[in-house]
Amino acid sequence: MISLGFRTKLFLAMITALLFLGISLGFIVSRSASRMLIEESKKRGISSAMNIGARIAEPLLAMDYLRMKDLVDEAMRTSEDISFVFILGRSGRPLVHSFADGFPVDLAGVNEVENDAAYRVKLITTGKELIYDFAVPIVIGKERLGTVRLGVSHKRIGEALGRLLWTVFLATAISVVLAALLGTLLARTLTKRIDLLQRSAQEIVNGNLDIQTLPSATLSCWKFMSCGKTQCPAYGDTRHRCWYVAGTLCPSCVEGENAQKMKTCRSCKVYRSNSGDEIQRLAEYFDLMAMTLKKRLEDIKTIQDRMVQSQKLESIGQLAAGVAHELNTPLGIVLGYTQLMLQDFDSDSEYHEWLVIQEKHLRICKRIVSDLLRFSRTTETDKKPLNLNEVLDQVISVVEHTFGLDKIAIERQFARELPSILGDPEKLQQVFLNLLNNAHDAIGAEGNVTVATRHDREKGDVVVSVADTGHGIPSEVLPRIFDPFFTTKPVGKGTGLGLSVTFGIVNDHGGHIEIESPSQPMEAEADSDRGKGTVFLLRFPIYQPVGIVSTTEEQPKENT
Amino acid sequence: MMTRTGKCRTPLCRKYRAVALCFLLALLSSCSQGEEPAYVDFSKREEIGFEEAPKTITYAYVPQYFHRVSFERHHPLIEYLKRETGLPIRQIFPDSFDDYIKMASQRKIDISFANPFIYAKVAKRYGVRAFARIIELDGRESFRGLIISRKDNKDIRTLADCKGKRWVAVDASSAGGYLYALGLFFEHGILKKDFSEITFMPGPGGQQEKVALAVYNGRYDIGSVREGMLDLVADKIDLSQIRILAHTPYYPGWMYAHRKELDPKVLSAVKGALLKINCTSPEYRDICDAAHFSGVITAEDSDYDSIRDLAAKVGIDLDD
Secondary structure, three states: OOOOOHHHHHHHHHHHHHHHHHHHHHHHHHHHHHHHHHHHHHHHHHHHHHHHHHHHHHHHHOOOHHHHHHHHHHHHHHOOOEEEEEEEOOOOOEEEEOOOOOEEHHHOOOOOOOOOOOOEEEEEEOOOOEEEEEEEEEEEOOEEEEEEEEEEEHHHHHHHHHHHHHHHHHHHHHHHHHHHHHHHHHHHHHHHHHHHHHHHHHHHHOOOOOOOOOOOOOOOHHHHOOOOOOOOOOOOOOOOOHHHOOOOOOOOOOOOOHHHHHHHHOOOHHHHHHOOOHHHHHHHHHHHHHHHHHHHHHHHHHHHHHHHHHHHHHHHHHHHHHHHHHHHHHHHHHHHHHHHHHHHOOOOOHHHHHHHHHHHHHHHHHHHHHHHHHHOOOOOOOOEEEOHHHHHHHHHHHHHHHHHHOOEEEEEEOOOOOOOEEEOHHHHHHHHHHHHHHHHHHHOOOEEEEEEEEEEOOOOEEEEEEEEOOOOOOOOOHHHOOOOOOOOOOOOOOOOOHHHHHHHHHHHOOOEEEEEOOOOOOOOOOHHHOOOOOEEEEEEEEOOOOOOOOOHHHOOOOOO | OEOOOOOEOOHHHHHHHHHHHHHHHHHHHHHOOOOOOEEOOOOOEEOOOOOOOOOOEEEEEOOOOOHHHHHHHHHHHHHHHHHHHOOOEEEEOOOOHHHHHHHHHOOOOOEEEEOHHHHHHHHHHHOOEEEEEEEOOOOOOEEOEEEEEEOOOOOOOOHHHHOOOEEEEOOOOOHHHHHHHHHHHHHOOOOHHHOOEEEEOOOOOOHHHHHHHHHHOOOOOEEEEEOOHHHHHOOOOOHHHEEEEEEOOOEEOOEEEEOOOOOHHHHHHHHHHHHHOOOOOHHHHHHHHHHOOOEEEEOOHHHHHHHHHHHHHHOOOOOO
């Protein structure tokens, strides 16, 4: 069996329904119209016959045949429907009649009416046509003087009925044609939109989430509301309706769950003018679904990348820790013997000079080994609740002078009341020192480093940002910057372990690092720095002593 | 849906089938015919042949009213006479007073119920003779006429005011509707020539009623009718708008007359039956009520000499 398309089904349903309606309507209307016409015709016939009966009594009593004939002929002239009129006398004999060529003898006795009846109607047929025969007794007092007989042709009723039926069927045919045209248009519009949905679904299946099923809004919300908030996520978004976009800045918008937002949006004039029918809503949700799906997939990818990175670093860390551990002792012995040997040679001797170089490189090796051990977290940590503002302040105090020599200013933007985190102050000092040194290297001379802290109530984190106005990190380098021994610095300037160690320490504290480069300014940053440098965002979980449950809402407000 | 054997098993299929059945039933019911026509052979035709006139005793009522009224009034009496005498009496309906005179001249009327004036005419011309007369409902053996006008016609308050006015009368042969009024005017010095117009209502029948309606509608200033006639038009006009200007003197009432050549046996039988009527008896109550009389008494031709005198006084020749 052939499966019909939606358009064909819709089209066929409409046509069938209209045909059914038209045919049944035609039959029902013709039936009731037929009844009405017949009733009307009967009423007219009865009325005419009674009228003749009333007027014929006088000439009938006077046996005035001329007047009787005049009355009969006059009645015939009143309507083309009237087939015949004749008057029967008291004995049932026709007195006058309207037939031109003799009286049909069988007609007189076919419809006999009682004295006390007002009239009698009988349907007769001549074989060629149907006639309603009306018989009205002519009675004065109680005396029957005769009978008026009048015939009304059914032919004209039939003709009128035929015209009516023809009109009904013509109207039905026109309706069917119109419905077919309209149905085609409607079905085409519907199927076109459904096809678009289908294509979008196909695109999603093929992995393309950048679909646009929904047609662009006739008037975008920012134009409609004359809104200038360019930072609003709905601003400039022609692909999505603003009521589906989270975090909109419209004054009438309510943030929170989508249902809550939709409640207020439904009364908004933007919604009223841009919302559509069920299919449009389906398309809106379709696009929203694709958008959400894309975001979720991106999130998953980021997490996946981060996990891969973590695993990679952990593997390297384990390998490095093993190597470092094995190398550490012999290196210490070699370094010790080198230092002992230095005492055995004159400082002016060539051997002494060689031993100094040897010691220097051994120390470098020792530092690398130490760094590798720190990176792999094999070194012991001493964690305690601490305020990051204080840690940062200590580190900045140390480097501030050095930075100042190169005209690099360090700006503190610390949250006034920052929740404590659980951490090792020494290791954290090393983290921030690394980041500040990196900033220094990136700036070179003359620039700004902004160190800010804040409390992210939503995520329950303490966030530290270190933003510089340096040259930034090329995007192709970004994924590798935490890899051990990866460095962009000249040979001898860096070991390529600074950020790896930093990563390891932050990870060890349950936090993580994000990089934005070229940096987007933090809320308090000046617009002049927009687009320059690098920002390191470090997130640390807030310290929560055992037995105390703190909520983000209970945290005091801070000034950033 | 439908299985290969054509059976409907799913609810949807059953629903479709039910709808289709309802539709078919509706169509079938709308197609059914109501009545079967009776066949009449219209090809079998014949001309209405000659009908021999039945040999009957003809009874004519001078057409002062519509034939319908005449029929209603006298049909019970005729049925009574037929029963009582065993004679084939048949009522005939002259269309007008002139028609009556013409039929009388042709000897087509055996028994007449006529007014005194027309009787005087046919008696003189064709030898018609009175043999009985009626007693009016008020018990009088005589009756009179009325002269009427519209009540709001301020020009006419007395008989003298009728001079120069338009007069509509029942018929030139009417007694109560013309002759009696003409006599009254004559006595008050008003002659026919003093009226701007004298019109007689045309037939057939209903002339008394037509006079009342013509005055009521303002077509004529005054009219003359017989007394008691206004009750007949109470349902057609507002009688309060009609003023009775004058009553004429009483003259002998309507009578039964026979043509000169009528078989004396027939005359005797009819006269006997008429005189037998006792309106106080329940047996005759319907006849008397319908005919609007309270009895029938014997009449002589001389009873109508006063009419002949009146006609002569106002200058009417009974032969004209």
